[in-house]
Amino acid sequence: MNESNVKSRKRVAIVGATGYSGAELTAIMARHAEVELVALFSSSSTARGPVTPTLPQFIAEPFSIDALIAAQPEIVFLATPNEVSAGLAPQLLDLGMRVIDLSGAFRLEEPSMYPTWYGFDHERPNLLGEAVYGLTEYCNGELKNARLVANPGCYxxxxxxxLRPLTFAIDREQPVICDSKSGVSGAGKKADVNFSFAELFGNFKAYSVGQHRHEPEIRQQLHLGDRAPVVFVAHLLPVHRGILSTIHIGFTHPMSEQQITDAYTRAYDHAPFVRVLPAGQLPELKNVVNTPRAEIGFQLLHGGRRAVIVSVLDNLLKGAASQAVQNFNRMCGFPETEALI
Ligand SMILES: NC(=O)c1ccc[n+]([C@@H]2O[C@H](COP(=O)([O-])OP(=O)(O)OC[C@H]3O[C@@H](n4cnc5c(N)ncnc54)[C@H](OP(=O)(O)O)[C@@H]3O)[C@@H](O)[C@H]2O)c1
Structure with missing residues (x-):
C-alpha cells in the first residue's frame, strides 16, 4: 500500500479489545482495507500484552484517556462495561471523536430507565436522544453523520x-413471547461461579425473568405500544457462543406463508447478513456461529392465526462485533460488507 492510501485510512481505536467482543472486533478490523488500528486498550488494571493468546500480534495497552488522545483516533469502539461506556463516550465526543458503543449505555431513549434497569444515573442524558440505535438493517441515512452509535444488544x-417485518400484522392483545437462549460468552469474560464449567456443563436454566435489561430495549424498538404484552425470557445454554430465540406471536387476521415470506423479502432482500429460510424450515445455531449472519425461519400454526419464529445469530458477531463493523462501514461510506465477508 502506498503512503497516500495509508493517510486516507480511518484511524480507529478499540477500548475493551481484550474482552470477548473486543477481541472479535480487533480481528475483523485488522483485515479492514480502509482502517489503521491506532490503539487497542484493556482496562487500566491489566498489564500491556496480547489482546488474546490467539491474537498475539495485537498488543493491548492499559487504558488511559491520555494514551487514547495521543493515538489520535477518528473513531473509537467501546467494547466496555455499561458504566465505563457511559462515562467515556461523552469525553470522546467532546474531543471530536466518533463513538460506536457496544454496551447498553446509550440504547434506551428514556434517561429515567437507567437507574432501574442499569443501576446508574446518566450524566449526559441528552446523548440518549442523539445516539443512533444501530440495528443496521433498520438504519438509513442516519449512520452517515452519526457521532454516537448505540450498538444493539445480542438478544x-x-x-x-x-419481528420488525411483521409488526403490521401482530395482534397486540395477545402475548408476544420471546424465549431466548444464549451461549455463555454472552456474559463476557468475568469470573462468576454461575458461569463456571461445573455449573454449566449438563445444565440449562432460565434467568432474570422480568428483570433482564434487554427487555426495555426490545419493547422500545418493537414499537408495538406500551400495552402490548411482550414477555422476554433469557436462558443460559451450555455452549460457548450463539443465540437462538423462539418467538410466539398471534396475528390480527389469518396470514399465509406467502404473506409472511413477502414481508421478510421486503425487509431483507438487500440485507447481506440476514438470511430468511423457506416457510417451515427452522434455523440452527451451528449454521451461524462464527459468522456475521442472522438466520430466521417460521412455522404458521392454527390456520395462520399464530406463528412460531426462530431466529439465530452469533452473540459475539451479529450480536456485537460484526454488527458494530456494519455500522462503522455505513458511517464511513464503505461497503457494508467490508472486512466481514
Ligand atoms: N458478550 C456478548 O455476547 C455481548 C454482546 C453484545 C454486547 N455486549 C456488550 O459489549 C460490552 C463488552 O462485552 P464483553 O462480553 O466483550 O465484555 P468482557 O469480555 O467482560 O470484556 C470487557 C472489556 O472491557 C475492558 N474494561 C473493563 N473495565 C474497563 C475500564 N474501566 N476501562 C477500560 N476498559 C475496561 C476489559 O479489560 P480487561 O481485559 O483488562 O478486563 C475488557 O477488555 C459490554 O457492555 C457488553 O454488555 C456483549
Whole structure:
C-alpha cells in the first residue's frame, strides 16, 4: 500500500479489545482495507500484552484517556462495561471523536430507565436522544453523520430482526413471547461461579425473568405500544457462543406463508447478513456461529392465526462485533460488507 492510501485510512481505536467482543472486533478490523488500528486498550488494571493468546500480534495497552488522545483516533469502539461506556463516550465526543458503543449505555431513549434497569444515573442524558440505535438493517441515512452509535444488544438483535417485518400484522392483545437462549460468552469474560464449567456443563436454566435489561430495549424498538404484552425470557445454554430465540406471536387476521415470506423479502432482500429460510424450515445455531449472519425461519400454526419464529445469530458477531463493523462501514461510506465477508 502506498503512503497516500495509508493517510486516507480511518484511524480507529478499540477500548475493551481484550474482552470477548473486543477481541472479535480487533480481528475483523485488522483485515479492514480502509482502517489503521491506532490503539487497542484493556482496562487500566491489566498489564500491556496480547489482546488474546490467539491474537498475539495485537498488543493491548492499559487504558488511559491520555494514551487514547495521543493515538489520535477518528473513531473509537467501546467494547466496555455499561458504566465505563457511559462515562467515556461523552469525553470522546467532546474531543471530536466518533463513538460506536457496544454496551447498553446509550440504547434506551428514556434517561429515567437507567437507574432501574442499569443501576446508574446518566450524566449526559441528552446523548440518549442523539445516539443512533444501530440495528443496521433498520438504519438509513442516519449512520452517515452519526457521532454516537448505540450498538444493539445480542438478544434484542435476534428478536427485532425476526419481528420488525411483521409488526403490521401482530395482534397486540395477545402475548408476544420471546424465549431466548444464549451461549455463555454472552456474559463476557468475568469470573462468576454461575458461569463456571461445573455449573454449566449438563445444565440449562432460565434467568432474570422480568428483570433482564434487554427487555426495555426490545419493547422500545418493537414499537408495538406500551400495552402490548411482550414477555422476554433469557436462558443460559451450555455452549460457548450463539443465540437462538423462539418467538410466539398471534396475528390480527389469518396470514399465509406467502404473506409472511413477502414481508421478510421486503425487509431483507438487500440485507447481506440476514438470511430468511423457506416457510417451515427452522434455523440452527451451528449454521451461524462464527459468522456475521442472522438466520430466521417460521412455522404458521392454527390456520395462520399464530406463528412460531426462530431466529439465530452469533452473540459475539451479529450480536456485537460484526454488527458494530456494519455500522462503522455505513458511517464511513464503505461497503457494508467490508472486512466481514
Ligand atoms: N458478550 C456478548 O455476547 C455481548 C454482546 C453484545 C454486547 N455486549 C456488550 O459489549 C460490552 C463488552 O462485552 P464483553 O462480553 O466483550 O465484555 P468482557 O469480555 O467482560 O470484556 C470487557 C472489556 O472491557 C475492558 N474494561 C473493563 N473495565 C474497563 C475500564 N474501566 N476501562 C477500560 N476498559 C475496561 C476489559 O479489560 P480487561 O481485559 O483488562 O478486563 C475488557 O477488555 C459490554 O457492555 C457488553 O454488555 C456483549
Amino acid at each position: 434484542p438483535t435476534s428478536i427485532l430482526l425476526a
